[in-house]
Amino acid sequence: MGLRLQYSNTPSLHHSILQMSREYWEKRYQTGDMSWEKGAPSPGLVDFLAARPGLPRGTVCVPGCGTGHDVRAWAQAGFDAFGCDIAPSAVRLATERTKAAGLTAQFQLANFLRDEPPFQFDWLFEHTLFCAIHPGERDDYVRAVLRWLKPDGQYLAVNYLIVEKSEGPPFCTTREEQWQRFSPHFELMKDWIPRSYPNRAGRERMFWWRRAVSAQKPIEKQSLGD
Numbered sequence: 204m205g206l207r208l209q210y211s212n213t214p215s216l217h218h219s220i221l222q223m224s225r226e227y228w229e230k231r232y233q234t235g236d237m238s239w240e241k242g243a244p245s246p247g248l249v250d251f252l253a254a255r256p257g258l259p260r261g262t263v264c265v266p267g268c269g270t271g272h273d274v275r276a277w278a279q280a281g282f283d284a285f286g287c288d289i290a291p292s293a294v295r296l297a298t299e300r301t302k303a304a305g306l307t308a309q310f311q312l313a314n315f316l317r318d319e320p321p322f323q324f325d326w327l328f329e330h331t332l333f334c335a336i337h338p339g340e341r342d343d344y345v346r347a348v349l350r351w352l353k354p355d356g357q358y359l360a361v362n363y364l365i366v367e368k369s370e371g372p373p374f375c376t377t378r379e380e381q382w383q384r385f386s387p388h389f390e391l392m393k394d395w396i397p398r399s400y401p402n403r404a405g406r407e408r409m410f411w412w413r414r415a416v417s418a419q420k421p422i423e424k425q426s427l428g429d
């Protein structure tokens with residue numbers, strides 16, 4: 204708890220960040236208050252993997268993995284998949300469901316923003332973690348992505364672009380914010396509007412970033428109007 208004091212000098216922001224703690228998320232699992240749980244992996248991820256059968260296989264980390272749908276999609280596609288979550292119930296459910304599906308993946312209880320990775324990954328896949336953390340912790344989120352990824356790693360994100368301001372998760376973000384935060388560290392390979400769950404159609408955007416300190420020139424980037 205003491206550690207968190209360094210992120211805010213304002214009592215209200217500090218209080219809000221504490222509310223996003225392990226206890227907060229664990230309680231949501233224990234009470235079944237899991238509006239994000241769709242019973243299936245991100246449609247955008249499914250399409251991304253299906254369209255690129257030749258992607259070199261390697262290690263992938265899914266932080267804030269929830270019950271593990273996306274981790275299983277990566278595992279099914281032949282990646283060495285790892286999921287972590289701050290809520291013990293999420294890790295338990297993800298482990299059980301992966302075993303029941305006959306797939307192999309590793310799960311670990313971890314605070315992605317604070318903990319050290321077990322090793323650095325080739326890929327990091329984001330799906331509704333960025334919008335779930337308090338906006339006051341977004342600098343820590345970017346630092347965590349850089350810490351958990353290999354120096355030449357790739358960061359694939361399905362960002363939920365909510366514009367309405369909210370007191371609790373999901374918190375809003377924009378394409379412009381994603382560009383500002385990640386383009387200093389990554390080359391944008393491509394960004395696009397993916398296929399989504401019905402209630403999120405048109406509200407998600409995928410970003411495929413490759414870590415590169417110097418290059419910031421878009422390669423497959425589509426126009427801002429996509």
Ligand SMILES: C[S@@+](CC[C@H](N)C(=O)[O-])C[C@H]1O[C@@H](n2cnc3c(N)ncnc32)[C@H](O)[C@@H]1O
Nearest residue numbers: 228239267268269288289290314315330331335
């Ligand atoms: C909105 S849910 C999304 C779950 C999953 N990605 C999905 O889309 O089904 C956010 C998840 O992130 C987890 N989480 C929140 N803060 C975290 C942190 N600092 N480190 C790791 N996991 C975190 C929560 O426990 C929860 O499972």
